[in-house]
Amino acid sequence: MKNLVELVNVSLSYGKTLAVSDLNMTVAAGSFAAVVGPSGCGKSSLMKLVTGLMPATSGSVLIDEKEIDGPVNIVGMAFQNPNLLPWRTTLENVLLPLEVVRPERHQFRAKRKEFVERAMDLLRIVGLDSFADHYPWQLSGGMQQRVSLCRSLIHQPRLLMLDEPFGALDAFTREELWDVLQTIWLERKFTAILVTHDLREALYLADKVHVMSNRPGRVVRSVDTTEFARPRDEHTFIDPKFNENVMELRAEIRAQRLPVDIKTTTAETTP
Amino acid sequence: MTRFERLGSVFLPVLLIFIWQAACVGFKIPSFVLPAPSEIAIALWDNLYIIWFHSSQTLLTTVIGFAVAVVFGALLGILVGSSRFAYSSLYPMLVGFNSVPKVAIVPILVVWFGIGTVPAILTAFMLSFFPIAVNVATGLATIEPELRDVLRSLGANQLDIVRKIGIPRSLPYLFASLKISITLAFVGSVISETLASNRGIGTLMTQASANFRVSLVFAGLVVIAAMGIAMYVIFAIIEKRMTAWAVRGTTFGVGG
Numbered sequence: 001m002k003n004l005v006e007l008v009n010v011s012l013s014y015g016k017t018l019a020v021s022d023l024n025m026t027v028a029a030g031s032f033a034a035v036v037g038p039s040g041c042g043k044s045s046l047m048k049l050v051t052g053l054m055p056a057t058s059g060s061v062l063i064d065e066k067e068i069d070g071p072v073n074i075v076g077m078a079f080q081n082p083n084l085l086p087w088r089t090t091l092e093n094v095l096l097p098l099e100v101v102r103p104e105r106h107q108f109r110a111k112r113k114e115f116v117e118r119a120m121d122l123l124r125i126v127g128l129d130s131f132a133d134h135y136p137w138q139l140s141g142g143m144q145q146r147v148s149l150c151r152s153l154i155h156q157p158r159l160l161m162l163d164e165p166f167g168a169l170d171a172f173t174r175e176e177l178w179d180v181l182q183t184i185w186l187e188r189k190f191t192a193i194l195v196t197h198d199l200r201e202a203l204y205l206a207d208k209v210h211v212m213s214n215r216p217g218r219v220v221r222s223v224d225t226t227e228f229a230r231p232r233d234e235h236t237f238i239d240p241k242f243n244e245n246v247m248e249l250r251a252e253i254r255a256q257r258l259p260v261d262i263k264t265t266t267a268e269t270t271p
Numbered sequence: 272m273t274r275f276e277r278l279g280s281v282f283l284p285v286l287l288i289f290i291w292q293a294a295c296v297g298f299k300i301p302s303f304v305l306p307a308p309s310e311i312a313i314a315l316w317d318n319l320y321i322i323w324f325h326s327s328q329t330l331l332t333t334v335i336g337f338a339v340a341v342v343f344g345a346l347l348g349i350l351v352g353s354s355r356f357a358y359s360s361l362y363p364m365l366v367g368f369n370s371v372p373k374v375a376i377v378p379i380l381v382v383w384f385g386i387g388t389v390p391a392i393l394t395a396f397m398l399s400f401f402p403i404a405v406n407v408a409t410g411l412a413t414i415e416p417e418l419r420d421v422l423r424s425l426g427a428n429q430l431d432i433v434r435k436i437g438i439p440r441s442l443p444y445l446f447a448s449l450k451i452s453i454t455l456a457f458v459g460s461v462i463s464e465t466l467a468s469n470r471g472i473g474t475l476m477t478q479a480s481a482n483f484r485v486s487l488v489f490a491g492l493v494v495i496a497a498m499g500i501a502m503y504v505i506f507a508i509i510e511k512r513m514t515a516w517a518v519r520g521t522t523f524g525v526g527g
Binding site for chain 1 (some may be wrong): 417440
């Protein structure tokens with residue numbers, strides 16, 4: 001399969017701090033990749049690099065096997081904070097990208113009916129079609145996040161970038177949204193990159209999980225999870241192989257954390 | 272607002288006027304020091320035409336100055352709030368300008384434009400545009416960076432971001448500032464009239480105090496206060512209509 005995203009020896013520094021260095025990663029077109037790592041490992045920098053919002057300090061970022069030099073228009077993004085516009089209804093929020101992205105922005109008036117239909121289709125998948133005319137303040141956190149997901153997909157992006165989209169939700173809502181996301185992905189088969197702290201989330205949703213090292217971040221390990229049949233459900237969680245993978249990844253990330261000398265810490269705290 | 276809270280806005284002024292009246296009568300305060308509310312009311316009634324003659328001028332200059340301030344302040348706010356270069360180059364100058372006492376500028380305006388309407392409009396404008404500009408700029412400058420990223424990744428330019436997010440987002444800030452600015456605009460035009468004009472509440476009060484007609488001075492104050500409250504209420508109503516989404520954050524949602 002062709003690679004949609006390819007990072008070759010990429011480094012990114014903010015002033016003197018090196019956020020990522022020698023990062024190598026490939027994401028096959030139509031696949032679902034997850035990136036996990038200890039906090040502050042430069043996962044958000046990865047988001048900015050792949051979307052072209054920030055140029056790499058060195059190395060190259062390739063999309064469709066072509067090096068990029070600015071924002072790429074094929075991306076949809078969703079973050080931990082749903083960031084809905086409070087003056088717009090659910091439907092209007094979902095339609096926002098179509099008012100901006102080319103070529104749809106020039107067709108927005110003419111094709112409005114078609115676009116609204118498209119938005120309603122997405123809202124139906126996430127179960128919010130009856131909330132199209134509600135305002136964000138009338139929706140719960142989980143519902144807002146679903147709207148944010150619809151917004152990131154309305155312009156039919158080839159690449160969906162998710163930066164801890166379920167991080168602020170409660171456990172039940174989170175698992176519910178994993179299935180929502182899986183359903184959409186199985187239906188539309190876009191390429192997805194999910195940045196997360198949650199190992200089960202990463203393994204459950206992705207075809208491949210990349211583990212990043214401590215700052216400066218680079219990929220230290222990639223775990224293939226295509227063996228778990230799709231659609232995945234609660235049975236996946238009790239698959240011994242699944243749990244084994246969780247344990248392995250957890251050990252890997254623990255090893256990536258800054259070593260803490262237990263003896264010296266105890267010595268300091270003991271009077 | 273409950274009925275009880277609504278009553279409070281009427282009850283407290285009535286109580287204060289009553290105490291004022293009682294104090295003036297009880298302590299036999301001479302009316303050229305502090306006129307009783309009843310005397311002010313009589314002065315107001317007796318001079319109704321002359322007060323209207325002057326207050327209509329004040330209202331006119333204030334509203335014109337304020338209208339110019341809204342347009343100029345909003346545009347300046349958009350500029351300062353959406354461009355870092357504009358922010359760093361304009362902001363210090365604006366703060367400096369705003370620190371200058373406007374009362375010191377009126378004589379200069381008189382030299383340039385003569386006495387009367389023009390200096391009053393300009394003073395009202397100068398006093399009221401700053402809060403508008405600062406508030407609009409704040410609304411624009413505090414756009415969530417992630418939302419900015421969402422739009423930028425779609426190929427949006429700075430103008431798209433300002434139009435789609437910045438301006439609607441800064442509307443509550445704009446309306447909050449309008450309520451402050453309209454009262455400042457009154458201060459501006461009255462200052463100017465007090466110093467250099469033949470017409471306006473400021474002129475009326477200067478002349479009345481020169482003639483020891485203290486109750487008429489107070490009548491002028493009452494009229495200014497009434498006009499200020501009326502304009503404030505108008506903008507509060509417009510604000511409620513235009514930016515209902517911003518004040519509904521506390522309402523409970525349907526989801527759980």
